[in-house]
Amino acid sequence: MKQLAKLLSIAGLASCLAMPSYAQPQSSYPDRPIHLIVPFTPGGSTDILARAVGDKLTQAWGKPVIIENVPGAGGIIGTEKAAKADHDGYTLLMGHIGTLGVNPSLYRSKHLEPLKMFEPVAWVANVPNVLVVNPSLPVHSLAELIAYAKKNPGKIDFGSGGNGSAAHIATEYLMLKAGINMTHVPYRGTGPAVTDLLAGQNQLMFTGTPAVIGFLKSGRLRALAVSSLKRVGVLPEVQTVSESGLPGLKGFEADQWYGIVAPAGTPAGIVAKLNKEINRIVSAPELAKRFEAEGAIPHPATPEEFKTMIAGEIARWKDVVEKTHIAIN
Numbered sequence: 001m002k003q004l005a006k007l008l009s010i011a012g013l014a015s016c017l018a019m020p021s022y023a024q025p026q027s028s029y030p031d032r033p034i035h036l037i038v039p040f041t042p043g044g045s046t047d048i049l050a051r052a053v054g055d056k057l058t059q060a061w062g063k064p065v066i067i068e069n070v071p072g073a074g075g076i077i078g079t080e081k082a083a084k085a086d087h088d089g090y091t092l093l094m095g096h097i098g099t100l101g102v103n104p105s106l107y108r109s110k111h112l113e114p115l116k117m118f119e120p121v122a123w124v125a126n127v128p129n130v131l132v133v134n135p136s137l138p139v140h141s142l143a144e145l146i147a148y149a150k151k152n153p154g155k156i157d158f159g160s161g162g163n164g165s166a167a168h169i170a171t172e173y174l175m176l177k178a179g180i181n182m183t184h185v186p187y188r189g190t191g192p193a194v195t196d197l198l199a200g201q202n203q204l205m206f207t208g209t210p211a212v213i214g215f216l217k218s219g220r221l222r223a224l225a226v227s228s229l230k231r232v233g234v235l236p237e238v239q240t241v242s243e244s245g246l247p248g249l250k251g252f253e254a255d256q257w258y259g260i261v262a263p264a265g266t267p268a269g270i271v272a273k274l275n276k277e278i279n280r281i282v283s284a285p286e287l288a289k290r291f292e293a294e295g296a297i298p299h300p301a302t303p304e305e306f307k308t309m310i311a312g313e314i315a316r317w318k319d320v321v322e323k324t325h326i327a328i329n
Contacts (some may be wrong), residue, residue: 028154029270034066035091035329036260039078039099040161041071043191045127045208045296045306049258050094052290053124056281065292071188075099075162076110083117087265089274092121096258098165101313105321106164107328114314118261119271120306122278124294127208127256128228129170130235132221137155137203142225145204149180156182159193159202163328167193167207169317170227170254177248197221209234209295227254234295257299257313259306295310 034057038050047069054065055157072079085091091100095114104112131142137156139145149156160167163186175182185202187193190211196202198220205212209232215221216235226232229251241252260273260278279300281287287296287328301309321327 002016016088019068027269029089030061030063032247033066034089035066035068036090037068037070037078037082037093037220039070039072039075039082039093039095040165041191041193042069042187043211044161045166045187045210045256046094046096046190048055048210049124049127049292050292052287053094053278053281056284056287057080057277060269060277060281071162072184072271073108074162074168076103076107076112079103079112079117082261082328083263085263087119087263087267089262090272091263091268093261094124094258095261096166097256097313097317098161098169100259100261100310101257101322102166103164104314105318105327106169109328110292114261114310115307117246117264119264119266120303120310121260121262121266122275122282122299122303123259123299123301123306123309124256124278124289126299127210127258127296128226129166129254129256130209130212130216130226130232130238130295131174131204131206131224131241132212132216133224134197134198134202135205135220135222136200140222142239142241143246145224146178146180146246149178149182151320153181154188157185157202158182158204158206159185160205161190161193162186162188162208163326165190166256167205167223169320170206170256171204171269172326173254173320174252174319176324177252178246179248179261203220206254206311210234212292227252229253232295233292258296258308261309271303316319 009147057065082093100114223238282298
């Protein structure tokens with residue numbers, strides 16, 4: 001009997017030693033490179049913000065944060081890759097309104113459940129969308145755009161980073177509220193969509209300020225309105241959609257938001273350590289100034305606050321997807 005007890009004790013110890021290192025929060029975390037997945041091509045707001053935070057994490061912890069762009073299917077390919085990764089804190093996802101808030105309703109057959117797939121880590125920033133047009137489109141205000149669209153239904157092509165992307169859903173929401181019809185042209189990311197907008201291959205985008213601010217300042221694109229309830233500091237002369245006073249647009253708001261999540265089951269200690277450091281980074285004057293110069297508003301919060309926000313956005317955009325009939329089976 002004593003021999004059996006001894007064997008069981010040894011087996012139990014071996015089992016504990018064999019358990020993955022993420023079974024308990026790691027006081028030494030991180031001790032190797034971290035991969036931060038961006039589910040879109042380089043050049044868009046998601047990529048810009050991920051690189052800004054990744055650079056500061058690298059400096060703070062002395063371990064590289066490797067940005068891994070995994071585009072496709074409106075962000076689903078990269079999102080699913082992140083969800084399937086080991087829950088040890090070494091693979092993270094820069095999520096946003098589309099991947100975490102809209103896609104669960106838009107892609108019904110995928111059965112996406114972000115709050116079961118991921119542990120919310122840190123709410124990084126809010127980014128008001130800016131409605132921009134190629135100067136070849138003969139409109140100089142939101143009112144002129146809506147009037148033109150009503151006279152030419154379906155003849156304005158608007159680009160986006162893909163079905164369910166922030167640009168797509170914001171424009172669908174605008175069309176729903178304004179009673180207009182334009183044609184969606186999805187791309188494999190915001191960067192390619194902006195490139196074609198500059199070339200006149202599409203005429204309009206409703207996208208995050210960081211992706212287009214340089215082209216607005218150079219005059220290569222024209223801004224008509226911003227999606228927030230308050231004007232954006234970097235574009236003080238551009239009115240909000242709500243300010244237009246047009247029918248159906250009072251109180252219009254369709255900002256993007258961005259935050260980092262980790263695969264479900266990531267230890268609470270690692271989540272807390274990441275949250276504390278990312279909150280410090282986005283609150284620091286240097287990065288806050290950099291964000292604001294690009295139209296992004298830092299938004300430090302607890303993981304619980306971020307989780308509550310995601311849940312509310314899933315419910316909100318489910319209603320919009322149903323009313324616009326844009327769900328993809």
